[in-house]
Amino acid sequence: MHDFAYLRPRSTGEAVQLLVRHQPGARYFAGGTTLFDLMKLGVEAPATVIDITRIEGLGRIDASDRTELRIGALAAMSDVAEHAVVLREFPALSESLWKAASQQLRNMATVGGNLLQRTRCAYFRGGPEFACNKRVPGSGCAAIGGANRGHAVLGGSEACVAIYPGDMAIALAAFDAVVDTVSPRGERTVAVRELHREPGATPHLETVLATDELIVRIRIPRGPVGRASTYHKIRDRESYAFALASAAVALHIRGNRVADARIALGGVATRPWRATEAERSLVGLPLTRAAARRAAELAFAGAKPLEHNAFKVALGIETVTDALMLAKDRN
Structure with a gap:
């Protein structure tokens, strides 16, 4: 260095x-x-x-407010995963953190830094001999015509198809979490599902944050939809691997019908991906496996697979279907 x-x-x-x-x-x-x-x-x-x-206070996890859980940006991933309120009210968040990395990394890594981690695309990290618009704007995207098995089928562009690699942000997007930031212009709040940009023509601009903006906390609304949730992650090996496809799913079932559904996708898109049309398809209906699969197919209706990653569409549909049924069992 x-x-x-x-x-x-x-x-x-x-x-x-x-x-x-x-x-x-x-x-x-x-x-x-x-x-x-x-x-x-x-x-x-x-x-x-x-x-x-x-900086004092940025590592605090505050559950004193009944309407929201507040997590300081410097809280360690392991501390958040083990917190009693997270385990009870947001199990998908805890699972996303446990499945994200080794124990050593979870003990060191902060939730704010984890939110802003950059892609693991091999061309982005491989050095200047590989074209990468994220690293050098205007240089091209070697992945589009290269080895793209691990790349995005949702949200890509002609300039970039690198996936967002994180797990925690997928769960936070499902829970409608927000981040609070500070800058020389004061404070503002940004929804996690709007924090990361799709690449478009400017893949080097990965978030909506300004260069002088600092995330200070994450806030998650508390309510019945969080308790029946799961984070289902499919990967090449069981530990320390990034998702080929993942789904954070949360449900609120009244009687035998879905009152609220949240579905967020990871491992398949250029940013944390909320499948809102799939969510709407479930509301008001009994959750059968057939209904879950229809919703999963809607989640991938706009997929644009590349030469080596078409399997992610079928894998993603199965992942969402299974996640919905796992979440149903927790109601």
Whole structure:
């Protein structure tokens, strides 16, 4: 890695000021599991690293409000996964965290950093000999005509087909979670399902956040729909692998009919993907396996598979179908 300056603010205000002062080329650092990896690969080369781990309160998990659960951006993935309220009211979130990485990484990685992790596309991480519009805008996309087994069938463009690799964001999108941010312009709130951009013609712009914006917390609405939920992840091997297809599903069933349904997809799209048409197809009906499969097929109706990843459509349909039936059993 190259040399860089290291700064350690003690408040969010100081952190934002330091980032502005040292732009361009400054990056926030929390757990480091994403940033340092990218620095070693030469994808990121910040001149200044701003360590925000000393900022008080950003690691707190607050369940005192009956209407929402508040999770500080510096909370460790393992702490969130094990929290009693998360286990009881948002099991899909806990499962998404447990299935995301090794225990060592979960102990180090923060939820804010996990939300903003970048793609694992081999061409993006492989170095300058590979064309990649995320790394070098305008250079092309080697994956479209190359080895694209692990790439997106939803949300891709002629400029990029790299998947969003995370698990936690899929569950958060299903639960209508939001993130609170701070910047020199003040505070704002962004829905998790709107946080990540589809690549379009500008795949290097991966989120709607400004370069001087810092995520400080995640907030999840509390209610009956979260308790009957699951995160179903299919991968090449059981541990430490990214999803080929995944689904975060939450249900609220009254009597024997679906009153509310949430379906979010991972491993198949360029961003966390809410399947709203599939959700609507279930409301008001008994949840049979046939109804679950119809919803799953709707979730993939707009899929555009590439040469090597057409299997993801059939796999994704089965994943969503199974996830819906697993969530039904928790009602």
